[in-house]
Amino acid sequence: MILKTREINHVIQATIVPDEASLANSESFKEEMISLMVGGAKLIMVSFENVNYVDSSFLGSLVVALKYALPRNIDIYLVSLKPDVHNLLTLIRMDKVFKIFKDYAEAMEVIK
Amino acid sequence: MNEDQNRFETVFECDLEAISDTVSLCVAYIEGQIGQQDLELGVSTRIKWVITEMLTNAIKHSAVEECLLTIRINDAQVFFEKKDSGKPLTLKNYASSGVADRGPITWPLQEEAFPQHFQVYHNGSESLTVLAESPNRVVFYIQEIESEEMPMLLLNTSEHFGLLILTKASDHFEYEYEPVTGINRFRSTFNLQGS
Known part of the structure; x- marks a missing residue:
């Protein structure tokens, strides 16, 4: 498993376990994300x-x-x-596509 | 592995498990030659990104068992080259609108005159374009375009980021195909501090 998950108030918190997020685990990550969504997740x-x-x-x-x-x-x-990691996302402008937060606590705060 | 004062060569066996160690080996050589403290902030990181993407591309697209990595350093620049005899680089030629696909680019390029510019990637805020000055060599560059807002930004973003990272993380990135030998050369250049 690439993701260690827990559900809090209908939110899935999914922590990537490996220290390198790369070709070696990108397919597994995608499959696990889609499984979470198929399973009913509305916010991951x-x-x-x-x-x-x-x-x-x-x-x-x-x-x-x-x-x-x-x-x-x-x-x-x-x-x-x-x-x-943040710099690479910024380099390819993915910081404009994803909502990025400092940590789980900050992200949970915005959905209250 | 072959190393002298300003040149380093090593063979990458196109093994997924070897990427991390190979990147570390190359970066250690560069930092050893230049001095970590003398590398401009971010250059070392950009070099790591580029080498990793080149090695990943070798595994995903080249269909070869090994490739040769060469690093050369002078006072002003670091040069990194990946050389292999695998499949030539596959590029799609998109119309300027980014919508109509004008088909793949094949090597050597069949254009009647040079230079030529081809858009090969498009997302919601920038276009990756190649400049071909001859039938066998292209230089990659970025063209800013009017930025879109979400969700169109996402819908118009391809999930293939490899060449985009190579281009944006390098100060110069080019590809050359040698039709007689079937050799591919991917070259990145990084400018050093104060140069």
Whole structure:
């Protein structure tokens, strides 16, 4: 499993377990995200707190997941991005596509 | 592995598990030559992104068992090259609207005159374009376009980020195909501090 999940007030908090989010686990990540959405999730907060590095394959899976979510009125937030990970998202303008928060607490605060 | 004062070569075996160690090996050589403290803030990170994307692309797209990585350093720049004899780079040629696909680009390029510009990737806020000055070599660059808002921004964003990262993380990124030998060369250049 790539994601360690827990549900709080109908929100799925999904923490990426590996420290590298890459081609090696991008397909599994995508499948687990879609499974969560098929299972009824309406908001998934994905935490990158363990992730030191992310590559294009994983970012691609993240975008595929959001494209799956959008027409189903499901939202995906990103939290706890380390500077290099955040910088890579900014480089390819994905910071304009995803809602990004400092951590789970800040993300939970905005949906109160 | 072959190393001298300003040049480093190593063979990457196109093994997913070897990406991280190979990136670390290359970055350690560069930092050893230049000095970590002398690398402009962010250059080291950009070099890591580029090497990782090049190695990932080798595994995903080249269909070869190994490729040769070369690093050269001078006072002003770091040059990184990945060389292999696998499949030539696949590029789609999009119309300027980003909607109509004008089909794949094949090598050598069949255009009657050069230079030519092709848009090969498009998202909601920028366009990845190649400049071809000859039939066998292209230089990648970014063109800013009028930014869209969500959700159109997402809908118009491709999930294929590899070439975009390579282009934006490098100060110069190019691809060259050698038709006689079937060799592909991907080259990234990074400008050093104060250069």
